Amino acid sequence: MNFVQHVKTLLKQNGRAAVVVPDNVLFEGGAGETIRRKLLQECDVHTLLRLPTGLFYAQGVKANVIFFDKKPASETPWTKKLWIYDLRTNMHFTLKTDPLKREDLDEFVKCYNVANRHSRKATFGEKNPDGRWRAYSYDELAARDKASLDIFWLKDESLSESDNLPSPDIIALEIVEDLEAALAQFREIAGDLNGNGV
CATH class of the missing domain: 1.10.287 (Helix Hairpins)
Incomplete structure (x- = not known):
């Protein structure tokens, strides 16, 4: 949490950051909740990439990338929508035999829509319940317990289909x-x- 705060203070107005953080930064209570709420208020926290487990050394380590832009002081929150891409659920990578490759990020890059991120389109919906890309409004985020950003919606097949292990x-x-x-x-x-x- 201190690292996220430090990055935010280093940014110039309208500066952009992408910070790799462990899962606990997304849901930790106390000071963690205070920092998340302040970040959502003072910055445009627009994208969260949920990375596969084990990407950094240990199989159980869960990491994410938070993308945000620093904004000038405002009475209303700068975060309007947080777009989340779930590259973790039902994805299996290993450090040696099946490492994450650049092409594994192609769908995320397309969804991110660098040219105009304000015209993003969700891949998740009633017609596509396996879509990995969807948005949550500021009000939805602020109403969550401890303003938790640890959000997932895809059904984890490993929990229900142990025969496929x-x-x-x-x-x-x-x-x-x-x-x-x-x-x-x-x-x-x-x-x-x-x-x-x-």
Whole structure:
């Protein structure tokens, strides 16, 4: 939460930021709620990308990217709509055998609509309940318990279809591959640090 606040203070008026944050930043109470409400009020928090679990080293680590623009003081909240893209639910990536690739983000980039983000169109709806892109109004966000931004709507197939889980040997192999990839990355970092006299 302190990092998000720090980024916000560094931005110039109308400056833009995309910050990678763990899940707890989206729902933490107390000071977390205060900071989220202030961010929604003082900045245009327009996009949230829910990243797949395990993207950063550990399989259970959940991360998100929050996109916001800093705005001048205003009595009304700058956030009008928060668009959320769920790249997490029912998505499976591993560090080594099936890493996230640039093309996995193509639909998000198209939905983000850099040319005119005010003309975005949801992919989720009655006709497409599996759509990964939808918006929530400021009033909906402010009314949520603790102004939580930890929002999901897609049915998690892994919770209801345990018969479709990979066999234990495949799961164990993926864990080993993830650990080996993480260990290799840590060895490289340690080598870099040692090379710099640290």
